Amino acid sequence: MTVASDLLQRSLGVHRVLDPVGVLPQAATRLDPDPRIAPDEVRIAVERLNLDAASFRQLAEEHGGDGDAVRAAVLGIVGSRGKMHNPVTGSGGMLVGTVEEVGPESPLGLCPGDRVATLVSLTLTPLRITDGLARWDGRSEQVPAAGTAVLFARSIAAVLPDDLPTEVALAVLDVCGAPAATERVVHRAGHRPSVAVLGAAGKSGCLSLAAARDARAGRLVGVVRNEAEATALRAAGLADQVVVADATDPLALAAAVGRPVDVTVVCVDAPGAEHGALLATADGGTVLFFSMATSFSAAALGAEGLAADVTMLVGNGYTPGHAALALHLYRCTPGVRALIDPRVRA
Numbered sequence: 001m002t003v004a005s006d007l008l009q010r011s012l013g014v015h016r017v018l019d020p021v022g023v024l025p026q027a028a029t030r031l032d033p034d035p036r037i038a039p040d041e042v043r044i045a046v047e048r049l050n051l052d053a054a055s056f057r058q059l060a061e062e063h064g065g066d067g068d069a070v071r072a073a074v075l076g077i078v079g080s081r082g083k084m085h086n087p088v089t090g091s092g093g094m095l096v097g098t099v100e101e102v103g104p105e106s107p108l109g110l111c112p113g114d115r116v117a118t119l120v121s122l123t124l125t126p127l128r129i130t131d132g133l134a135r136w137d138g139r140s141e142q143v144p145a146a147g148t149a150v151l152f153a154r155s156i157a158a159v160l161p162d163d164l165p166t167e168v169a170l171a172v173l174d175v176c177g178a179p180a181a182t183e184r185v186v187h188r189a190g191h192r193p194s195v196a197v198l199g200a201a202g203k204s205g206c207l208s209l210a211a212a213r214d215a216r217a218g219r220l221v222g223v224v225r226n227e228a229e230a231t232a233l234r235a236a237g238l239a240d241q242v243v244v245a246d247a248t249d250p251l252a253l254a255a256a257v258g259r260p261v262d263v264t265v266v267c268v269d270a271p272g273a274e275h276g277a278l279l280a281t282a283d284g285g286t287v288l289f290f291s292m293a294t295s296f297s298a299a300a301l302g303a304e305g306l307a308a309d310v311t312m313l314v315g316n317g318y319t320p321g322h323a324a325l326a327l328h329l330y331r332c333t334p335g336v337r338a339l340i341d342p343r344v345r346a
Helices: 003-012 053-062 067-081 166-174 177-189 203-214 227-236 250-257 274-279 296-305 322-332 334-344
Strands: 017-019 042-051 093-102 115-118 127-129 142-151 157-159 195-198 220-224 241-244 261-266 281-289 311-314
Touching (some): 166 322, 166 334, 177 195, 203 220, 203 322, 203 334
Parallel strands (some): 195 220
Antiparallel strands (some): 042 093, 042 142, 093 115
């Protein structure tokens, strides 16, 4: 192995992979969470985890809402895998904490004492929990925690803003890829494209609506699952049309949206929304799947079976400037704050 190859593998975290050897950390079954860091790594003292919505929903449903059982399940996953990587959903989340130690070769620009949010998934972040999650009741996505996490040279982290409470910044940064990707797709779609957001009252959904509006979208359709969410979304003023529909019922969703839109953004945290999103999208349009509950085989095969002439995009959690954009939308859009704050400040 050449020096250049060794440095590349270390920057990607391959040296932390215990099983199976040779894969990247996200694909690994087990990572080494040893808090002793390599020269280009950073160690974080963990303060809070944010489980992604699909993962938390799956755990809560599997254990019937029993918080103790959910807590035990998360501890079991982290203990056995050395990372928070839900084996059912394949997803994890992100965390906030304080930088404890920075290797002399780290390129991340972090300093000891910085309070940061990691902008890479917990599915590839070496993680140790040292407090048994004793302060978490197992009934919310945000998890007070103590432990250590390790960032690689190719990881991403953002220093937490001073003007926002930690739980708010964590909630916004957890989904910051969605509004950035939505903005990019709307810009590329041409003159004032119509946009539908499925799961529009959630964190990623409301931020995506706000990003679409800022990107000069035309008709904005917010799809929610019940009347309570519809009332909240109408009050927030983020959509021109608010409809209640089961995103997993393709015919009902298409009927609720009505005239197919140019861009559909899928932010629901439940599986089965692929075919409805295809039916709601006009020929030549784009579907942006930004949910870890998405089955990409169902999406591809469904598009073929429906003869749907659409471009399908996988939502990438990283777009340059994504953190700054999401925080800007939160600060400057009262409707976004009205929907996010009750979720994280209760």
